[in-house]
Amino acid sequence: MDFFEDGKQVLSQLTHYLDESVNKGKPVIRQKSIAQIHQSLDLETHLQQGGLKGEGLGRFLESYLANTTRLHHPGYLAHQVGVPHPTGALGSLIDGFTNNVMAIYEMGPAAAAIEFFMVNYLLARIGWEKMPTKMEDRLSYAHGAGILTHGGSMANMTALLTARNHLDNRVREQGNPGDMVILAPDTSHYSVAKTASIIGIGVKNVIPLKTDDLGRIRVETVAKTIEETLGENRRIIAVVANACATGTGLYDPIDEIGDICNEKQIWLHIDGAHGASALFSKKRKKLLAGIQRADSLIIDAHKMLRTPAVCAALLVKKAHSLDHIFDHQASYIFHEKKQPGFDFIAQTIECTKAGLGLKFFLSFAALGEKGMADYIDDQTELALKAYEYIRTQPDFNTPYRPESNILCFRYEGPNEIQLFIRDNLIDQGNFYISSTDIGKLRYLRIVCMSPATTFRDIKLLIEAIRKITASCQV
């Protein structure tokens, strides 16, 4: 059968690719131009001729893989995109093949049931009540709810829409009255501002919460900002806090912010796209102390949970709020069909929605809870060890002790040299790192994501940086 033969081609190449990446057999990154890649992939010819399969498919894949950025490589230290577990990647394949777009239960009972399970699994981790599996029991007691989305930006938008409609459900019909604001630190992910623009709140109505030098919310100012905002007759959709911030990997003080928001009955949304993974680590869970006081939380499984992109979860404390996000009447109330399962469709911005739960579940199940916790701890320990090392180097400095697997540091010198270093590292192809601003200073930034990265790689990175700076006269 063609499919089976094609599959063998693909799997054998991917297995080799994984091996080559982990063992640094190829550069972590190599960027040819669009035109060069078009040419090496011979796209035009393949389209015209059709029948791309068997060994032809194998050769095509070889060229494709030669132009990929290798996330499994020990030198992959740039972004927070997860290093997918191979079993999770098979989940992507199964999902693509079966195409069970599960937002209505009948289009994918297994996919929908797994999503339901994973949502409940996350709810329980947070300390919120799980959803009943029997639909007739829904809302018969206070419980949480959630949904998987195509990414954290979509999850943040769904969360803030839920919060907005919870505050004033008439807006869905009548449009935005113009007095609504979101309070968020300026270190919040740009998807928060994007949401404000998309849902008609306006970016200028994202009111900044005061932050310290490292961009963390200054908790002692939160109550005052809330009061001032309300005093100007503006209604607050939500307070948004980072767990953790994208740039620095530092956590906002959730517990205390939670107290204030609960007392003032303001919706608290936690952006845990990257750092809510600490929920799965006994050692790191304290960073999320007070999380159950929030009203909503997002987490990207495709960041620290080894799941292929894209897969995020939005969780809410009160199912009621999410059930009514788009409609007064939730779907399970007005269905006229026999309903053995749950239709997520009433809660999603998306309509056709992939069975994201499968790859999430498979990535998790391949590692198991302990394996997942070890992964998260190992990556964070590595960032800490890197910090301890780099801070003792006379030509480098580090602005803070990392709380996650994200670490920022600077080579002695102006902002320009940091970018010069990064560009050169990428050209060389042994290390792929990113960079970020903290205040007015530009930093180099590493995110320890690949399980293959060791402390020795960090030392090699520092050596490579020194070689680059020695070769230039900046």
Ligand SMILES: *Cc1c(COP(=O)(O)O)cnc(C)c1O
């Ligand atoms: C990555 C990230 C997001 C956006 O998630 P996507 O899946 O990339 O859309 C939102 N918030 C934070 C804090 C993030 O780190």
